[in-house]
Amino acid sequence: MSKTAESVWNNCLAFIEDNITSQAYKTWFEPIKAVKLTDNALSIQVPSKFFYEWLEEHYVKILKVALTKELGQTAKLVYIIKMENTYGNKQPFTEKIPSSNRSNLQSQEVDVPLKNKSPELKNPFVIPGIRNVKIESQLNPNYNFESFLEGESNRLARSAGLAVANKPGGTSFNPLLIFGGVGLGKTHLGHAIGVDIKDKYPEKTVLYISAEKFTQQYIESVKKNNRNDFIHFYQIIDVLIVDDIQLLSGKAGTQDVFFHIFNHLHQNGKQVILTSDKAPVDMIDIEQRLLSRFKWGLSAELNHPDYDTRVAIIKNKLYRDGVEMPEDIVEFLANNIKTNIRELEGAIISLIAHSSFNKKEITIDLARKIVDNYVKHTKREVSIDYIQKVVSDYFQMDVDTLQSKTRKRHIVQARQLAMFFAKKFTKASLASIGSQIGQRDHATVLHACKTVDNLSTTDKQFRKYVEDLNKKLTL
Template sequence: MGKTAESVWKNCLNFVEDNIQEQAFKTWFIPIQPVKLNENVLTIQVPSKFFYEWLEEHYIKLLKISLQKELGKEAKLVYSIVMDQKYSGKEAYTVKIPSSNKEKMLPQEVDAPMPIDSKKVKNPFIIPGLQKIKIDSQLNTGYNFHNFIEGETNRLARSAGKAVAKRPGGTSFNPLFIYGGVGLGKTHLAHAIGLEAKENHPDKTVLYVSTEKFTQQFIEAVRNNNRNDFIHFYQMIDILIMDDVQFLSGKKATQDVFFHIFNHLHQRGNQIILTSDKPPVDIQDMEQRLISRFKWGLSADLQAPDYDTRLSILNYKIEKDGIEMPEDVLDYIAKSIKTNVRELEGSLNSIIAQATLNKKEITLELTQKTLSNFINNTRKEISIDYIQRTVCDYFKIPIDEIQSKTRKRDVVQARQLAMYFAKKFTKASLSSIGSQIGNRDHATVLHACKTVKNLSETDKVFRGYVEELSRKISVE
């Protein structure tokens, strides 16, 4: 029996799986489907243009080796890319891209924006009375890629940011939507992308603006009857970085004006970078048309740094400041402060200040004493994994059962309780909870929480489950 696309791709996957981490294999290779085999040319279908670019950037050598093992040295790989529907009235379409040919056959955009005469547009960042020819990027040079320490929990966002800085508007990461909790580096990364993009492309106009500032400028423009000038100014920007877009929630007029600015920039191929404390799907009181546009490109989250990253951050900071610190002290800080980068750096500064003011050496004893109040008063972080295990132990159900697709009543009940407690005890988004508990969507999590609440009010036995599990989870 001759080779088929399925058999060739299966053998390629076996080779790839042996050479990369399990999570990476599941993320980047399981979704791929073999399409056809024509002599030494294998066509595979990937879910998006983002997938294609990521594979070419990170796994092309591995793919080449695996394919040549199957089809010989003349082997070629062709990508069939299913693009998402972006504009209403346009059909979803497929493009085919040979890996040897980087030219991407994409459809022509319609209704190209009219050019804007920049000399006639008022700059909302100029202080009245002061003349300024160029637009100030509003970037903080202290927030750069050099001091943004890479780790497992921020690698995707950082890599995507690097790609955007290298080719703004030229990747499928448009918009690049960066989200995460307080103090995890969203603003830092946004500035770093802007600074590097400015360095790589000095001819492009880069602008960083907080959503609060954007809203204030818009209100001022409406008050002064300069709404069109305000819109035209932002439509001239080549790389727009907007921080904390969740603050657009409830501001209908500001959302409307940003919608038009976003469309104009995106159609011109200009780069948009957005940050938020939650993923697009969890932003409340936001127009659906904006939410859908936020999801056009790549949504990358920043999570609390793991131990190795925390240690790297501490080492970088003391080296930069020229401070010597024992390894056991750094280890203690890294293991004790797990919440975010801001609190990690704040703890280090407190220890240095205590040692300096009291003219003492930095020792483990001094560190423990300095951090004792903070650690004792900070509630230990409860993870979604811990919650799942506690619920499964309580009901004597294997954890892989609630991760499965089974609809058995006892398993469904345990899964719903795990989702309920994950929402109650963690700061994770609904979509993040769903992805970690059975790979469900945010709507399923919302339904689970409502079900648990309703049953607690009507079923005494079930209410007992909830109360007992709540005590078990909250007492670590």
């Protein structure tokens, strides 16, 4: 008996239903329709891009197992994304993935290989004959200029990014340092510049790397005694994008090697793009020679998006996911989530997911519930300065007293508590925490954290200090 798309998919569904929760099955698999079976490729229709991305992120492994059981190792899965969009266009809508939106297609077939889509970053310096090895850019094509909407809060940074993408290494924006708070789009913009450069200059070697990963690779190269290979690898890059450069704080060896790599790239007309959560002038425990180089080009700040930009971001996100939402709900979200773009997009995804799970329309009541819950559980970024102020106020002293050299017991304890909470609530290194709290070294901070842990278990009054301050810092 010859197999049909329906019979293959029904067998897959039977296997999947036995291996996931009934709620997940009803939400994510019952709405799918089998369309056709051609050359061992099963085409299935899903109702939105959001739906497709959710399946790929959460159920790709079980889909692979189910389809392989039915069609063998050469099985392929093709998604047909068919969705409705109501922004002035009543026609069925899809967008080509990952290129620009297109509204003139009835459906879009997306051939997705059944494999894990997040391969581990290859360690490039252990590969022999490195000059002949193709270097993967590590860029995310979904983070592009098209999805990075312009507004008052990001106009300078976005314009500078476009200029760099048009002429990498050939503008005065070298390095380009993009800085701003959490969730404002620094990483997105860094990727967008790299994606645009790869599109315009495919021959150029572009590499995105987080400062944390860069540090790990450097430590590994020292352990394996191939530091020179590490430096050489980074010196052959045409466009280097380093995310969260402030994480080099207090890491003298990593800063030294980055200094030499930076100099080589800059002197040879290569482009360097950096992101940071603070401006160069506010970076602690970064060598002055590095800070001076960060200031050679342009430092462009990303600020919190204004109301109009927030509305545009919501509408763009909905348009790209093929989801409709009433105007009053869009305005409600824009009015109530002001902190950053990441929170805004997260709330939209939560709203869509809740609507899908419960099979309910998106209403203002559902939006209010999601926003209340989302904002309440969103962890607020806490700075070391803020921690020192809260601790000082609690013990009725000023910050200068907290940071002073005095050995009076109550001041020492206050200082130790500030160090303890700085380690708990920030990503700063021990050296950076010590430097900001009275010019202490990392050993002092480590001792302070151990002291707080010990006293919390043996001293009832001290434990109350910890509990009270923890509440104040997490309100």
